[in-house]
Amino acid sequence: MKMQTYTYTPRLKNTGERLQLMLNEVDWMVANQCRGTFRVRGIVTDQKTGKRYRIQGASCGLPCHCDATAEEV
Numbered sequence: 001m002k003m004q005t006y007t008y009t010p011r012l013k014n015t016g017e018r019l020q021l022m023l024n025e026v027d028w029m030v031a032n033q034c035r036g037t038f039r040v041r042g043i044v045t046d047q048k049t050g051k052r053y054r055i056q057g058a059s060c061g062l063p064c065h066c067d068a069t070a071e072e073v
């Protein structure tokens with residue numbers, strides 16, 4: 001059975017670089033919870049690299065605040 005993966009593109013917290021993470025379904029739900037707030041959403045694992053990132057909501061420049069930052073943990 002092939003595992004479903006989702007592409008997620010938060011900004012790296014320190015540099016602002018746009019990441020391209022591959023998340024499993026559980027982490028995809030973590031990354032999208034509390035959307036529109038600046039709250040910490042949780043820690044997700046990039047399926048490509050195995051690196052773990054803390055995801056937090058961030059401003060996208062619009063009132064929706066739909067962007068997010070990722071900080072490696």
Ligand SMILES: [Zn+2]
Binds near residue numbers: 063065
């Ligand atoms: Zn937005």
